[in-house]
Amino acid sequence: MSVTHAPQTTDVLTRQDPELAEILLGELHRQSSTLQLIAAENFCSPAVLAALGSALANKYAEGYPGARHHGGCEIVDVAERLAVDRAKSLFGAEHANVQSHSGSSAVLAAYAALLRPGDTVLALGLPYGGHLTHGSPANFSGRWFDFVGYGVDAETGLIDHDQVRTLARTHRPKAIVCGSIAYPRHIDYAFFREVADEVGAYLIADAAHPIGLVAGGAAPSPVPYADVVCATTHKVLRGPRGGMILCGGDLAERVDRAVFPFTQGGAQMHTIAAKAVAFGEAATPAFAAYAHQVVANARVLAAALADEGLVVTTGGTDTHLVTADPAPLGVDGRTARGRLAAAGLVLDCCALPHADTRGLRLGTAAVTTQGMAEKEMERIAALLAGVVRGEVESVRAREEVRDLVGGFPPYPA
Numbered sequence: 001m002s003v004t005h006a007p008q009t010t011d012v013l014t015r016q017d018p019e020l021a022e023i024l025l026g027e028l029h030r031q032s033s034t035l036q037l038i039a040a041e042n043f044c045s046p047a048v049l050a051a052l053g054s055a056l057a058n059k060y061a062e063g064y065p066g067a068r069h070h071g072g073c074e075i076v077d078v079a080e081r082l083a084v085d086r087a088k089s090l091f092g093a094e095h096a097n098v099q100s101h102s103g104s105s106a107v108l109a110a111y112a113a114l115l116r117p118g119d120t121v122l123a124l125g126l127p128y129g130g131h132l133t134h135g136s137p138a139n140f141s142g143r144w145f146d147f148v149g150y151g152v153d154a155e156t157g158l159i160d161h162d163q164v165r166t167l168a169r170t171h172r173p174k175a176i177v178c179g180s181i182a183y184p185r186h187i188d189y190a191f192f193r194e195v196a197d198e199v200g201a202y203l204i205a206d207a208a209h210p211i212g213l214v215a216g217g218a219a220p221s222p223v224p225y226a227d228v229v230c231a232t233t234h235k236v237l238r239g240p241r242g243g244m245i246l247c248g249g250d251l252a253e254r255v256d257r258a259v260f261p262f263t264q265g266g267a268q269m270h271t272i273a274a275k276a277v278a279f280g281e282a283a284t285p286a287f288a289a290y291a292h293q294v295v296a297n298a299r300v301l302a303a304a305l306a307d308e309g310l311v312v313t314t315g316g317t318d319t320h321l322v323t324a325d326p327a328p329l330g331v332d333g334r335t336a337r338g339r340l341a342a343a344g345l346v347l348d349c350c351a352l353p354h355a356d357t358r359g360l361r362l363g364t365a366a367v368t369t370q371g372m373a374e375k376e377m378e379r380i381a382a383l384l385a386g387v388v389r390g391e392v393e394s395v396r397a398r399e400e401v402r403d404l405v406g407g408f409p410p411y412p413a
């Protein structure tokens, strides 16, 4: 077995530490021989992986370009400036901070920049697709801030704008958060801006999921509306695992100080270089085509799942994300996920708005990177429904999955 995306590294590893090398190769095999339908995942490019596996991983660089607490930063400074400039130009933002280690770290820093412990924050409630950092009692956010949750309409599954406005007027939050881990529709950022202005709140857009679609012009941008935009770089955007923050020039200094030194130490320069590579890729026409195909695929997948009898939340999708209740097929989300995992279809469960049982959450970012299109989405939906119903045995399903992914290697030789 060999790895096509980082041959030297893996050869070294195979010689020096075959035990660990075997694990890496096993994971690569798992990723390329099963169907990756986890909405938050993607396959980053060999160039991104190369930057991640580079000598920049050795460098300590606390601070910001031109103002570091360590010597020898003159080269990594160039890398970070490049990442910042590319992010600003890609998203039309006045300021970009590319140091956040993850999406959650970016949200933590955004709160640190704008809020004080005890402040009231209005965000999508966790049962409706809010992230842990949007007020979970198990997370710093729920412990340190007073979160009020808005929800979605029980009939349509769409964000209840009337409730958002009412809760904002009642609770006068210091910040309003829009963004979700499972909401399949576009978010009306202009609406949230209007409500935030009415009650004098900051607007924080947590665009961790759709930011890659925004980069490719396949989803509306929160940048013109939100005071601060938090994002990940590893979901649809297809970069390295990490976070970023975009904001206006007026908040630049507060945001930068909230990242370092307030919530983080040294920047991960190899990851920042990999972010620069990903921003460069995302600025190409090929990436715009990719982002639009991601959405086209998700729409077909949603429609095909509905044809199979699953109840698709909001009746469809505008994004890469589909959530669906498999109950009409006779099982709940947890059971369905187990059957699907055994068959080689890897996806998540999620909370279903206004339901006691859990549903399935799927995304098309990874399979679209592999080159799959509408026809494959229909095959995936049929296979998924057959497995969930218990009509297709795991062994046969695994063969079908192998057949399906065989034509679309994520890292072609």
Ligand SMILES: *Cc1c(COP(=O)(O)O)cnc(C)c1O
Binding pocket: 040, 101, 102, 103, 104, 105, 107, 131, 133, 179, 180, 181, 206, 207, 208, 209, 232, 242, 243
């Ligand atoms: C994925 C996600 C995050 C967190 O990203 P991590 O990199 O896992 O910390 C935060 N907010 C939202 C809305 C997300 O979807």
